[in-house]
Amino acid sequence: MASPGQQPVNGGVSFWYRSIGLPRPRPALPGDVEADVCIVGAGFTGLWTAYYLKRQQPDLRIVLLEKEFAGFGASGRNGGWLSAELAGSRDAYAATHGKQGVVDLMRAMRDAVDEVIDVAKNEGIDADIAKDGLLHVARNQAQLQRLHAGLRHEQDWGADPLDFVALSRSEMDERIRVAGSLGGIFSPHCARVQPAKLVQGLADAVVGLGVTIYEQTTVSRIDAGRAVSDRGTVRAPTVLRCLEGFTGSIEGQKRSWLPMNSSMIVTAPLPPDVLDRIGWGGAELLGDYAHGYMYAQRTVDDRIALGGRGIPYRYGSRLDERGATQQWTIDALTALTREMFPATADVPIDHAWCGVLGVPRDWTATVDFDRGTGLGTAGGYVGSGLTTTNLAGRTLADLVLGNQTELTRLPWVGRRVRRWEPEPLRWLGVQSMYALYRTADRREARGLGHTSRIASVANKITGR
Incomplete structure (x- = not known):
């Protein structure tokens, strides 16, 4: 465990x-x-697809x-949000399947949260799961x-009144006391997960069914x-x-999905008095409405x-070296943690x-299978993959087996997305986008009072 002033494990x-x-x-x-x-x-x-097949x-x-090993990538590094958030643009889905198609996908995502929980229970996977919203x-x-505006947007798309509940500042403080909070929104459709435990348990379950994993x-x-x-050829x-984010490692796929980096830090266990001041007594997941948004959980310890x-x-599209991130990023996330939770000022950052997560050019996920060639893919979850992978795996399994189901009719099936621009254009575009988002967040934090136009420019640059 790191002590105050010491560098965390990186x-x-x-x-x-x-x-x-x-x-x-x-x-x-x-x-061979x-x-x-x-x-x-x-x-x-891949594991969910194999499981359902x-x-x-x-x-x-x-x-x-x-x-590497099963669960080496984002599956074992994410924030542990088993949420029903859609991976992409509702307008993009609605363009081909109308509003009802989007409603069907939203419903399927909510069901997928419970599906993952049920599979974990049935397979004896202890992944610190707690569905506190x-x-x-x-x-x-x-x-x-x-x-x-987001609450109205959810209601326009047919959300049940209990799916998203607006909270006043005092109601928010009753759940988690975040410095500067003006209010919040609560959704019950989310569970905390220890992702490495879940993915390792799923890998064991898949092997137990008779699937062979070669690492x-x-x-x-x-x-x-x-x-x-490099070890031989599998013919099938x-x-x-x-x-997902490693798609560019395959010949001819460098510009298919962009590998976007996301980083995390974790504190040492919070002393009881610090936890009391923060008031985070449950296992709710926590996000915010910044353009360069954050995501957090209170771990089981x-x-x-x-x-x-x-x-x-x-x-x-270079990748990280076994999860090592930049010092600038560690410092920025540490500062944000201290800012949101001042009581953690003397709690060291441990790790x-x-x-990387996979980002299509239109920031919207895809499941696809070509029966003529036998080639298929799923991904482009833009950071909302923990639940989405389950739904995608079930959908891909149905497509492979030729089953016509509600899942195979969902609007993300068979989508075609244009490729990312060559370098240096995509590097300049992404760097510009997030520089603009950070500028917009700073202006809003200084009391702008409305969404900065700079953020709208960033959205247009990348087509979000």
Whole structure:
């Protein structure tokens, strides 16, 4: 544990893995093999897809290929929000399937929260799950305006009055005392999760069903009928790419989904008097209405784990080195933690890490399967993937098996998105976007009173 003034552990994949220990690697691909289904990427998307495929058709020979170990990427590094938030633009979904299609997807996301909880219970996975809901706090007048606009937006899309409940400042303080709070919104459709425990438990459950996971195997190319790696080639009539932020590692996919960085820090366990001053007695998840938004949870051992974008993108779609993040980002997240929770001023920061999430050009998720080629993919969750991966995995499984279901009719199925611009344009665009967001947040914090026009310019730059 770090003491005040000492540097926290940086990287090591994530604090979530530090708390349970890194898993023992499974064997690598032993050479050329044949299968019915080959899934590239053993994160949540690949694991959920394999889980539901095997549950529906137990005789399928399913092989998962993973460069590191199952759950190495965002699946084992995220903020632990098992939420019903949509991964992308409702307008983009509505453009092809109308308002009802979006309503169906929203309902499916809410159901997916409970589906994950049920699977964890049935499979005996202890992942510190607690469904106490989600709070978003407004800390200045501009954010408060967005809070009320967001509530109206949810109601316009058919949300039940109990799905999103506006809270006054005093009502917010009764749940979590955030410095500068002017009010908040509560949604019951969210649960806290220790993501590394969940993904490792799911990997074990998938193996228990008879799926083979080959780790320490680097796939470089995916073609119809095969996945080519440094350890051999897997030939299968169905090949699914489930790599999210690591999609650019595959030949020809560099500009498909941008690997956006998100970083987290975690405090040491909060002393009882500090926890009392903050008043965070439940397991509610916490977010805000800043443009460069934050996300947080109170862990099962009374720490605050808090994340945000930091330095959002590395030139050329480069990836982090086993979760190590930049000092600037650690300092920024630490300052935000102290600002929101002044009682933590003397509580050391224990660990910092980062990971990448997949961002399509229109910031909206996709599930796709081409029956003619046998190639499929799912991802582009833009940071809302913990629940979305389950729904995507179930949907991809139905598509592969040829089942016509409510899931296969959801508006994210079969979407086509244009590719990201070549460098240096995409680096300049992302850096500009977040510089503008940070400027907008600073202006609003100084009392602008309404959403800064600078944020609107940032949205137009990237098409959000």
